[in-house]
Amino acid sequence: MNEAAADDTPDFKGLPVTVAGLGVSGPPAARVLRDLGAEVTVVDGGDGERQRAQAAELRAIGVRVRLGDGSSLPEGTRLVVTSPGWRPDSPLLLAAAEAGLPVWGDVELAWRLRRPLPETGEPAPWLAVTGTNGKTTTVQMLAAILAADGRRTAAVGNVGVSVLDAVTAEPPYEVLAVELSSYQLHWAPSLRPYSGAVLNLAPDHLDWHGSMEAYAAAKGRIYQGNRVACVYNTADPLTERLVREADVEEGCRAIGFTLETPRPSELGVVDGLLVDRAFVADRQRSAAELAAVEDVHPPAPHNVADALAAAALARSYGVEPAAVREGLRGFRPDAHRVAEVAVVDGVRWVDDSKATNTHAAAASLRAYEPVVWIAGGLAKGAEFDELVAEAAGRLRAVVLIGADRDVIRASLARHATEVPVVEVADGETGATAMASVVRAARGLAHEGDTVLLAPACASMDMFTNYGERGDLFAEEVRRL
Template identity: 60%
Template sequence: MSRDVSTLGRADSWEGVRAVVAGFGASGAAAVDNLLHLGASVHAVAEAASPSVRERAELLEVLGARIDIREGATAGLPAEPADIDVLVVSPGFRPDAPIVAAAREAGIPVWGEVELAWRLRDPAHPAPWLCVTGTNGKTTTVQMLDSILRAAGLRSVAAGNVGLPLTEAVMDPEPYDVLAVELSSFQLHYTETMAAESAAVLNLAEDHLDWYAGPSAMEDYARDKGRIYQGVQRACVYNVADPATERLVREADVVEGTRAIGFTLGTPGVGMLGVVEDILVDRAFIEERATSAAELCTLDELASSAPHFVANALAAAALARAHGISQAAVREGLRSFRPDGHRIALVAERDGVAWVDDSKATNPHAAASSLAAYEPVVWVAGGLAKGASFDDLVRTAATRLRAAVLIGRDRHVIAEALSRHAPDVPVIEVDLPETGAVGELDLMRRVVAAAAEAAQPGDTVLLAPGCASMDQFTDYAARGDAFAAAVREHVGE
């Protein structure tokens, strides 16, 4: 007989609960570990794992988990439905994945690791969650927010889709004061009861349309993003330049008294954060907001003045201010923040040409934001397009482009968009040789050579692929590393 897990939390006994965990990445392994700690019986299944993950699996098996990592392990439920009380699914599993569909059909609760973590918060010290989602900028914004919270003297951590898995964060023996939480649409799809103190949707654009299939894919994607606002208690932060984010706020069921707070790169209205004469200002969280604005920091104090970076800073500041963080701590947190590698990172500058690595721009919206920060640009792009279109990007950026150097399986999608909307922009396709393998660095050497040939003094060669990387590289970081290494070779550093 199945056990009802709907009301179980950290203070309850999980003895006798039979949990299946699908996927054994960072969040899956954390779910297994903490379910075992609570006393549940755990059966984890996954299709593949790296050697380091397999080592973790062996340790968890010693602690009592049953772990099955092999091809076909997630093709269905690993036991009879009557013998499973809950399925905890990693975010990579689509709603129509066989194991998810089988659980739904059998009436088995399906949680994501985020939902599990929310249920396992310490009732004596339930650290509030400040949550961020959006097509682009999530990681940078959450890391900025964490920097601000730490500058205010709070014990904070970046968690969720970046940093620490949320189950590990909430189960830490030393409670956090607050969590800066990045959430993807995949993670949000599998949430039910999570309710952030404040939340932000940074932007909405085509992405992951290989995960959200069918004619309503974009609507389903936006709906999952909007789940971040459900139950919010203090502030729903939205992007004034992206009306779809404000619409999600209007549609959300929130706690009475919750405020809608906009952020804009222009002059802010009352109840917004924005920019006035190169100063980031707050007209939302001060008493005199009807007639004045409070200075947070200047553009010169940020690591980059690129528009999307400034927008991320404003969103992070809005969430922090909603939590009661002072102007001084916001300034210090933003001043001290430096983005991770492969995000608008200047690699080298030689003979008047700047070489910039934004390999993290893995969809057209992110690439468009990056392109908007530079002019003229030799654009390095391509990879796995994930079903996205590049027409809007090219139409907007056409006048900025000196040339385009295209790589990857779906480079033809970008080439066709360039042909339609920027026919005068030279296009150089760097293909793999017909025979033999080519390494990541060798491929980027060809890219850099082609870009150098096209670039003129005053240009920026920008790696902003607009695509995922796994067709030719291990991940976006490996792509950026190879680009940076090839650039340094080229300039003689």
């Protein structure tokens, strides 16, 4: 089943292919297709300095580039390879659909370009991860565990190595830890991972998918055709429902992960230990110790859940328990993911600028108490009542920022009436804004508190991206 899906892959030599978008995935796709002999045209609606620089590099290797027009389909196109963020109702993609042309994402192209490994005669297996939050951390944990077990591997997809670079690398990788977004899964109909995991599901990107049902269905594609394990979150029934609906290979198992005591066919936590009752000989009566909660850095609940999901995927591939412990002990998350910046006068300052939606912010807030919460930015249509109601008992105070602060303020007025709220940086941006934020938070925090930057919103109204937001926060805290 895994190999049959790519039987209709065309001969690319001389094939007219249009690559939609000069984003992160567009240039690598164009280069790979050109190397395969395709006649490649890249189209992008932008015509700025970045696009012109990328266009010059691609034209130097024989790729045609059309800037300032991303809506019309080049004449003669036989295949479209789209950047993941392009919506299905984009004019160019609608034109391709009306013409009956196949539309692939970079993940679909990479899946079809896999090559057999000399050792096995089959392509490198993909251990794939998706979810609303935690994907990058989980994939990086998984790659660390696989490497600790002596496997040639990489974290690829939305993180680390480009998935196209990974499948064409020399020497080839033995196994890949692949992070996949809902966009990438939507455009990857042939994908059949060895094992897959959906970490959690909460409303996100609904403007792109159109509904929560369509968003969940895109995430659920990660389970299609799984060989060994469909890993789901026992605390999120929707992830289990997606497993039940998936068409998998004979013998593939549903494997849960939980922060509670695990049942058979689950991984969980017992007396401060991460344990496996899924990939052991007698899962009814025994469990394998994998690691201690303290081996996860930081040991916040959502990080422990990510570690269990990573361990489940690694164990499905035959990784030994000792490698799980070694991989987790050596792993440190990327910047802006629940990163402790400093402790000043007994107050802990934590940068979780990557918490750009309510689900991620809720997970971060659960890890600390009491909290001075820095929140706000671009809400992307999100609602905050559930988040605020859950977190109200943990909040010392709230510092509100950003364009959509009114939405959060209204939720605080309904569900956290006793919590002081300070609004700052109105009309300010960048370093000036963050200086006001940190100054306000310092005035509200008591010894023993945590000041938590977990905005639950996107950053582009005030900062270049969440990375700049977190960097400026850390800089201002260090000035203290």
